[in-house]
Amino acid sequence: MSPLSTNDLNRIFESLDRKREGLVSIYELQQLLGRVGNYTTLEELEKLVGKTNLDFFDFFFFYEAIINPKINEDIAGNDFLESDLLKAFKVFDLNGDGFISCEELQSVLSRLGLWEKSNGDCKNMIKVYDTNSDGVLDFEEFKNMMSLSDSSKV
Template sequence: MSRLSTNDLDRIFKSLDRKREGHVSIFELQQLLDRVGNHATLEELQILVGSPSLDYFEFFFFYESVILPKISENKEGKYDGLESDLLEAFKVFDINGDGFISSEELQSVLLRLGLWENCNGDCKNMIKVYDINSDGVLDFEEFKNMMSLSDSSKGLLF
């Protein structure tokens, strides 16, 4: 998974802080981590966080000190470095594990992460832009192309 921008983290925090109380509970944090494939028990999070909730700045610190180093670890296998990170991100979006990202999978993940409120037709259009072989889905190579092109401009597309 690629490093998230400050804007992405801000949107995620606001999405989790539904009551607008200025904090996110470790239960809400656990649900988010589970959705993106980083499983932790409430007890583990309580130890890491040291309190039952995180305010805005603690949430950013948690990402920078706990999640980001985990993302950056070099994984053994076919891919290394950036490509390994991209493969992990691809797996998050490939919900059914078929090796492709459909517009429905893209929409589901973006909505769960709070990164896009309503992307019905937009998700299909986003895939269409990077779908080189016009099969209606993104394979890993097309996903890498999308991420490298979007990362070189103003950040990620979503």
């Protein structure tokens, strides 16, 4: 299987998301996998995925786990978290320059149907975590943002 770009994955995700809810069910995922020759039961797929619906990030990470099985070996430690965060960062860093700009943040959130729900100004969203005040998020600032948002869920 050759690697797909984030744009390719987004188009696939959107075509599977027929209800336009920003979610793909494991049934829809099972149908896609069957079309490419990977047959599995819904029960097996649910155990593998851990949920019945996937948002774009879940879908992206599922694809990455399939295309790069080494990820499954890294789950035991921070290497997995770091790898996971780097992949998420790359989803937002649309031009690949190593930074997430306001425009990139708004573009990705819009594609995922989350921009309308955020009720926010992307400059202010970035400003909260932009420790060096350069107007963009680098990977370390992104990691800090993600770790702070994870701890608020506890």
